[in-house]
Each structure stands twice: as C-alpha cells, then as structure tokens.
C-alpha cells in the first residue's frame with residue numbers, strides 16, 4: 001500500500017465516523033458499556049465528560065429533512081437547532097444517555113428546551129457560561145460553572161473525576177488539537193493538498209470519536225501527509241469564515257473548489273475555530289478549563305461572545321494576510337442571529353482592507369449549488385481582475 | 394406551515410356582534426406621560442444631561458437615582474414601529490448590512506444608531522459607500538436618538554439582546570463606557586427549581602444583585618457623583634405601589650365580561666417599563682384601577698359582545714397593535730391576558746424591599762418573560778388560563794425574535810392537553826412585512842368555531 005492509499009484508508013474510516021456519529025457512538029457504547037453524552041457547541045469542555053469515562057459527542061446536524069421537528073420549533077430557527085429537535089422527535093437520539101451544554105445562544109436554548117420536552121427521560125444539563133467576558137468577576141463565575149459541570153458529571157457518571165483524570169483528558173485533547181493544527185499549518189503553507197471536504201472530515205470526526213482513538217489515526221496520518229503532494233499553485237486561495245455550530249455541506253465545499261480555488265484557511269466552527277485553542281496543561285485543571293474559555297475567544301473571536309477588546313473582523317483580516325488567501329467566503333447559516341448581527345462589521349473590515357469577499361447563506365434544506373456557483377465565479381473574476389490590475393495599469 | 398393543531402372542525406355559522414370596544418380612557422394620560430418623557434429626552438444634549446443607552450431590564454430607577462437620563466433601545470424601536478416610522482431606520486440598517494431575518498428591534502435601533510451618528514439630511518451616508526436615498530428628513534429626525542454618553546446592557550433571556558449592544562458600542566467607535574449585566578436563564582437543572590423557588594433562583598438572584606451593585610459603582614465613577622440611595626428607595630417605593638395597583642387592576646379582569654382587555658394593558662407597558670418612579674406613576678395606575686373598578690360596578694364590558702376569552706403569548710407586534718385589537722374585537726374575542734403584560738414589568742412587587750431594593754430589583758430583571766424554562770412558561774400560561782377563564786391561546790410566532798418564540802410550540806401542546814384551543818399568529822415585533830393578514834383571520838375564525846363546537850358538545 002503506498003502513502004496515498006494509506007491516507008485514503010484513514011480518511012475513509014474517519015469519513016465513516018463523521019457521516020454516522022450515532023452508529024459510531026452505538027458501537028463504542030456496546031464495546032465499552034459506558035455512557036454517551038451529547039454536548040452542544042460551541043464552548044463545551046469535552047475533557048470533563050471524557051475524564052468521567054463517558055464519550056463526549058458534539059451533537060451534529062443531520063442531513064435528513066425536518067419532519068416531526070416542525071412541531072417543536074418554528075421554521076425561522078437555524079438549521080442546526082431545527083435538526084436537533086427533529087432528530088430528537090424522530091428517535092435518532094436514543095444512543096445518548098444525556099445532554100450537556102454551556103452556551104446560551106437563544107436558538108440553541110430553545111432547541112435544548114424543546115428536546116427536554118420531547119425526550120424527558122434524558123437529562124439535559126445547562127451550565128450557562130456568562131457570555132460577557134470583560135468583567136473582572138466573570139472568570140470566577142465561569143469557574144463555578146466548570147465546577148457545576150464537574151459535580152453533575154461525577155454524579156451522573158458515578159465517577160471520581162479527580163484532578164489527575166481531568167489533566168489526563170486535557171492532555172489527550174490538547175494533543176488532538178495540536179495535530180489538527182499541524183495539518184492546518186501544512187495546508188496553509190501549500191505543502192499538502194487537502195480538500196475542504198477532507199479537512200472537515202478530520203475536524204468533524206474529532207468531535208465524535210473517542211479522543212485517544214482519534215489521536216491514533218492522526219498519529220498515523222500526519223507523517224503520511226507530510227510526505228504527500230503539495231497543493232497546485234495556480235488556484236485561487238480562499239479563506240472560509242463563519243458557519244457556527246454545524247458543518248457546511250461538503251458539496252458546497254466541493255463546488256467552491258471545483259471553481260478553481262483552494263481553501264487555505266478557515267474560521268469555521270467545524271474547522272479551525274474548534275481546534276485553535278489548547279487548555280493550559282499545568283496546574284489546577286479547573287482553572288485551566290476556565291482559562292480555555294477566555295483564550296478561545298481571544299484566539300478566534302466569536303460573535304456569540306461579548307467582549308469589548310476583541311474583534312472578529314481584525315482576526316479575519318489578519319488570518320487572510322497570514323495565509324495569503326486572496327478572498328473570503330463568509331458562510332452564514334440562515335437565521336443565525338449572532339452571525340447576522342456581526343456580519344456588517346466583517347464586511348466593513350473586508351472592504352476597508354480591500355479583501356474581496358462573498359456572503360453565502362446556507363439552509364438546512366435546499367442548496368442551490370448552480371446559482372451559488374455563479375456567485376463564486378463572480379468573486380473569482382473579481383480576484384483575478386485585481387491580480388491583473390498592476391499589469392493593466 | 395406550523396404543525397400545531399389548528400383543530401379544524403365543521404363550520405358553524407354564528408353571528409358575531411362586532412360591537413365597538415370600550416377602550417379604557419384612563420390609559421390616555423399614560424400616552425401623554427410617555428410623550429413628555431421622550432420630548433424631554435430629545436433635549437437632553439441641550440440641557441447638558443448625561444445620557445445612557447440601555448437595553449433589557451428596567452434599570453431606569455438606577456439611572457434616575459444616578460442623575461442621568463435613560464434611553465431604552467427596545468422602547469425606542471417599539472415607539473417608531475407603533476408610529477409606523479420604523480422604515481428609515483430599518484432601511485439604514487439594511488444598507489449597513491443587516492439581514493431582514495435579524496431581530497427587528499435590533500435592526501431598527503442599530504439603524505437609528507447609524508442615523509444618530511450621521512448628519513440628518515436628505516442623503517445619509519453609511520460610511521462604506523451605502524447611501525440611503527429619499528428618506529424625508531423629518532423621518533430621519535424621528536429616528537435620531539440623543540447621542541449616548543454611555544451604554545448599559547442588561548438583557549435577560551436573549552443572547553441577541555446582549556450582542557446588539559456589543560454592536561452599538563462598536564458603532565460609536567468603541568469610545569464610550571459600556572457596562573453589561575449578565576443573566577442566567579432560569580433553566581431548572583435541579584429538582585427544587587421552579588418559579589420563584591429553589592437554589593438556582595436564589596443563586597441567580599444574588600449573582601444579578603451583585604452585578605447591579607457593580608453597575609452603581611460604574612455609574613458613580615462615570616458621573617463623578619455618589620449614588621443617591623435615598624432617591625432609589627423613593628422611586629422604588631413609588632414603583633412598588635404602582636406595580637401593585639397594576640396587578641390589582643389586572644386581577645379585576647377575571648370578571649365576565651372582562652372590564653379591560655390585553656390591548657389596554659399594552660398601552661400601559663411604557664409607563665411601567667421606563668417612566669420615572671414617582672407619584673405621577675402611582676396616580677396613573679390608581680386611575681386605571683379606579684376606572685376598571687367602576688366598570689365592574691357598572692357592569693361595563695371592554696367588549697360588549699364578549700363571546701370568547703383569549704390569552705396572547707409572545708412579544709408585542711408594535712406596528713399592528715391597533716389593527717389586531719380591532720380584528721379580535723370584530724370577532725367578539727376578548728384577549729384578556731398575555732405573557733408580555735401579565736408575567737412582566739415589576740409583576741411580583743412583594744419581592745421589593747423598599748429599604749434595600751437591589752435584590753428584589755435583580756429578581757424582577759431575572760423574571761423577564763423570556764428568561765424562563767418552557768416548563769415554567771407553560772405553567773404560568775396554564776395558571777393564567779385558569780385565573781381568567783381562557784378558551785383559547787394565540788401564540789405570536791415572532792419571525793425575528795427567537796427568544797419570544799422559544800417554547801411556544803411546547804406550551805401549545807400543554808394548553809391543548811388541557812382542552813384549551815390554540816392558534817399561531819405569524820408576525821414580528823417591529824417589521825410589518827412578516828404579516829399575512831388573511832391567514833391570521835382564517836386561523837382566528839377556525840379557532841373560535843372550534844371553541845363554539847366544544848361548548849355545544851360539553
């Protein structure tokens with residue numbers, strides 16, 4: 001088997017996990033006899049669930065059209081939340097023993113509450129993290145919530161959840177994030193050719209698979225990638241931005257690349273945002289998980305958080321500069337309030353920095369790929385014309 | 394289309410009287426008080442006053458005691474929508490980049506913020522090449538707010554409410570002081586959790602109270618004046634009295650036929666939500682209560698032909714209030730209670746300790762009607778249905794407000810399980826374009842017919 005075959009074999013296995021999270025979880029549960037806990041995006045410290053001996057699974061959007069979920073949430077909620085309640089109503093959540101969340105996006109809370117009504121036998125625990133990060137008293141408040149989680153999980157999983165166990169889980173997750181970041185760095189530098197779909201598989205599967213098992217796959221994959229083929233140099237380099245909580249459809253990524261582009265970087269949740277930040281490895285693990293929450297927003301700012309000193313748009317412009325991306329496609333999940341609210345700030349900065357960009361709204365059902373292709377091509381036209389400007393001048 | 398059961402039944406032809414509604418006369422003075430408040434606010438700059446822009450909870454007694462003038466963002470958005478003047482601000486918001494699916498309160502007020510920053514003129518430049526043509530200048534002026542000196546955000550139950558001020562802060566170039574109060578949702582992880590009870594409730598109350606103390610320190614710092622605690626106690630004394638009068642008056646509407654309707658209470662939202670705590674406020678609600686008492690004595694009904702008693706769940710539809718009131722009245726449907734009017738706005742005055750009001754104030758802020766679990770919301774709805782003898786519930790599915798829409802479908806199921814009819818009204822808080830009037834009418838008629846059928850059968 002050559003290197004490419006080996007890469008494909010690993011990616012194939014991870015693609016299977018990414019496309020069937022509940023199948024993976026059911027098999028894991030059968031094998032281990034332990035609990036599967038659904039955790040909701042975007043700031044949940046999975047380390048605690050892992051340290052409690054359960055499988056933390058970041059609940060994914062399901063591709064199925066919304067059916068029974070329509071009787072739980074109106075159609076003007078984001079695709080992720082509608083899919084969650086639909087999966088609950090259509091009994092796809094049987095594999096989970098409980099659900100935990102820390103984020104307080106208004107749509108997510110509505111969905112979690114509807115889920116609580118629909119499947120009352122499954123505990124749904126909210127340890128609401130204060131979204132405003134500027135106040136001197138917020139860290140102490142977050143620490144209390146981390147401790148609440150620790151207490152609730154210890155009780156629910158009948159686990160000790162000792163400092164050492166948490167520290168071991170933190171180390172495993174940091175390693176996972178680090179390896180994924182190395183792959184990102186290789187992609188950014190153009191040293192490897194990894195498609196958007198493949199990158200998504202790597203991150204998405206890390207949200208599902210037991211972290212130790214995922215680390216084994218990445219351990220095998222990284223050296224193979226390092227010796228692989230570089231990305232073609234003649235493609236337009238793009239940065240993908242946004243798309244909170246759930247992954248954009250892979251077909252959309254394929255289409256964008258088919259137009260003659262290469263995705264060099266992103267700040268998608270099912271992307272760099274998810275793996276950008278490590279938990280401090282030393283000292284009190286509860287303090288470290290508290291710190292992680294704040295660090296995440298300074299590393300890759302998120303408009304679901306409220307922080308006066310941090311600006312997503314600045315981060316975006318900086319990242320584009322660092323990766324050499326020639327344009328940005330903002331992927332906005334329809335009805336995603338925190339993203340809609342922040343979009344004009346992003347647009348202003350991209351215009352100010354003269355970075356060509358395109359806004360694409362995605363929906364749970366219906367992806368008008370051909371229409372979108374025309375818009376992507378128009379963006380590429382702008383980028384190419386800009387490249388020619390110095391020649392034409 | 395919503396799958397909430399619309400209870401389709403065979404059609405009965407029952408004549409509706411559609412007799413004109415008797416709106417309360419006493420609420421008119423509230424309109425004047427509110428107008429005077431805004432007029433005074435618009436001249437704040439000329440008077441050299443400090444102005445705070447705030448969103449969310451009724452922090453006005455704090456500002457009053459701090460000696461600064463307060464501009465409530467949602468109230469301003471509601472005011473524009475009620476006057477049908479939201480257009481220029483919303484168009485400004487759209488030019489600035491806001492999607493129509495975004496909270497229309499936020500869109501309106503952020504549009505105002507952009508307008509406030511620009512010179513009000515025939516053409517208003519959005520700063521990135523976006524021009525808003527053809528806005529008559531007096532409408533632009535109507536959308537202009539007195540510029541802020543500081544921001545305070547205190548939005549319970551809705552993440553958008555908090556993020557909105559984060560943007561306002563940025564629109565003013567991140568130069569103004571900004572304080573945020575954060576609220577936990579009253580979610581109910583623990584078995585003892587419930588309305589006004591349990592460890593979570595007390596913990597959340599103390600957390601918010603501590604933040605209010607910090608807010609007071611922030612205001613002292615920025616005004617350079619010590620906070621006037623006596624002034625706070627005094628205004629909370631009046632607010633507590635006014636709130637109790639309002640509750641007493643609401644309770645009088647248990648009578649059949651009801652002496653006042655939801656739409657009368659909507660007219661009293663602004664006074665209880667943001668007018669100064671003083672004797673005028675007490676007099677206003679004393680007047681409302683007296684008028685209702687007299688109606689009960691005289692047997693005067695709000696709707697002379699009252700045939701149906703309904704509840705209204707959700708946030709208000711400011712640009713359609715009058716229209717909706719008429720539609721329901723035309724069908725002899727008395728909307729008697731609502732989440733927005735009955736479960737909000739200093740609605741538990743017994744919590745306020747006049748000598749030490751902060752904890753009780755914090756608790757009211759937590760009691761925002763969008764800051765409860767669905768279970769609690771459903772229980773409060775069923776409680777009101779029983780109190781007021783409700784036949785049916787109208788759920789306002791508010792297109793751009795996920796916060797007010799959360800839980801509604803579950804609440805509808807809870808009501809249906811009790812034999813209460815339900816319908817969904819699709820609309821919005823401050824964007825009239827989301828209404829489909831004919832659908833609303835046919836759903837209302839279907840629900841009223843079902844109520845008739847049930848009455849005949851039971």
Ligand code: SF4
Nearest residue numbers: 078105107108245336
């Ligand atoms: S942040 Fe956006 S995508 Fe995530 S739950 Fe909220 S609305 Fe949906």
Ligand code: SF4
Nearest residue numbers: 496498551554794796
């Ligand atoms: S979405 Fe609703 S609750 Fe939230 S800020 Fe807008 S109007 Fe207020």
